[in-house]
Amino acid sequence: MLENEPLAASTTYRIGGPARFLVTPADADDVAKALQLAQDRGLPWLAIGLGSNVLVKDGGFPGVVIRVGKGLDRFEMKGATAIVGAGVATPILARRTAEAGFAGVERFRGIPGTVGGGVYMNAGAHGAEFAEVLTEVTVMDAKGRVRQIARKQISFKYRSSNLGNVIVLEAKLALIEEPPAKLKEIQDKLLRWRKAGTPFDQPNCGSVFKNPGGTRTAGALIDECGLKGYTVGGAQVSTMHANYIVNTGNATASDVLKVIEHVRKTVAKKTGVELELEVKVIGV
Numbered sequence: 656m657l658e659n660e661p662l663a664a665s666t667t668y669r670i671g672g673p674a675r676f677l678v679t680p681a682d683a684d685d686v687a688k689a690l691q692l693a694q695d696r697g698l699p700w701l702a703i704g705l706g707s708n709v710l711v712k713d714g715g716f717p718g719v720v721i722r723v724g725k726g727l728d729r730f731e732m733k734g735a736t737a738i739v740g741a742g743v744a745t746p747i748l749a750r751r752t753a754e755a756g757f758a759g760v761e762r763f764r765g766i767p768g769t770v771g772g773g774v775y776m777n778a779g780a781h782g783a784e785f786a787e788v789l790t791e792v793t794v795m796d797a798k799g800r801v802r803q804i805a806r807k808q809i810s811f812k813y814r815s816s817n818l819g820n821v822i823v824l825e826a827k828l829a830l831i832e833e834p835p836a837k838l839k840e841i842q843d844k845l846l847r848w849r850k851a852g853t854p855f856d857q858p859n860c861g862s863v864f865k866n867p868g869g870t871r872t873a874g875a876l877i878d879e880c881g882l883k884g885y886t887v888g889g890a891q892v893s894t895m896h897a898n899y900i901v902n903t904g905n906a907t908a909s910d911v912l913k914v915i916e917h918v919r920k921t922v923a924k925k926t927g928v929e930l931e932l933e934v935k936v937i938g939v
């Protein structure tokens with residue numbers, strides 16, 4: 656547990672002020688202890704994974720941030736069921752299940768978060784999402800109580816769930832047998848496609864806005880409005896992919912939020928579409 660620890664290093668954006676406490680749990684008991692600390696001190700708490708879908712504000716998070724990672728990284732195959740800790744990185748889940756000859760999450764190879772964040776956000780790619788393969792999730796509530804929730808009790812939407820005020824500890828996924836060579840071929844093809852269209856050389860948080868439905872993606876709408884390259888301070892609408900706002904080196908959260916506001920207003924004015932945020936804005 657670290658005190659007043661900058662969160663920038665815990666996010667793919669490399670942006671964000673300090674957490675009052677940053678806890679890296681070694682197991683589920685540590686998660687419960689972190690929640691107890693928050694309760695004892697009357698502080699808010701927040702779970703994060705690899706911080707690949709968050710924008711932490713410059714004032715940081717005035718509470719306990721629980722970074723779920725290595726300590727919760729169980730990976731087990733029981734027949735076609737994968738039992739996976741929330742701290743397992745999603746690309747590793749995709750690779751290991753494919754190598755074991757099971758399909759269902761192979762298209763998640765390029766999602767740079769954790770299984771916990773992926774389930775909580777209903778992450779997905781190339782037409783597949785966590786909601787389709789999840790059968791059960793193990794969670795801890797704010798009082799440290801652990802329980803299993805069956806898939807049918809959870810409501811998932813595009814990039815969101817109704818899991819609410821809980822920490823995801825583990826997920827059970829139902830997969831289907833498929834030859835490893837075929838799965839590897841799919842993954843290689845999708846990774847090549849991603850590499851060509853993602854600004855991997857600049858810190859970012861993936862897609863900033865949700866696709867609004869209809870025929871045009873958020874990226875296409877932003878591009879149509881001529882916003883590629885729009886810059887405030889160190890934050891810029893990527894010239895490669897208009898739904899990415901990249902950190903060109905020394906961006907603050909305030910810079911990113913200004914770009915977001917400008918993009919939203921311009922797109923609404925020119926196209927009539929109100930873009931909704933996919934990235935989670937955290938802190939003060």
Ligand SMILES: Cc1cc2nc3c(=O)[nH]c(=O)nc-3n(C[C@H](O)[C@H](O)[C@H](O)COP(=O)(O)OP(=O)(O)OC[C@H]3O[C@@H](n4cnc5c(N)ncnc54)[C@H](O)[C@@H]3O)c2cc1C
Nearest residue numbers: 704705706707708768769771772773778779822823860861
């Ligand atoms: C280059 C790039 C490409 C991306 N491509 C995609 C893509 O194709 N598809 C896609 O869906 N996303 C994509 N993303 C976004 C991101 O990777 C996913 O949303 C990912 O699932 C987030 O996981 P995380 O562990 O990083 O979560 P974080 O960013 O740490 O957290 C995201 C949200 O989940 C909550 N959360 C995290 N872990 C837990 C937990 N254990 N229990 C409860 N709540 C938790 C957090 O509180 C927060 O609200 C991309 C991001 C980047 C940087």
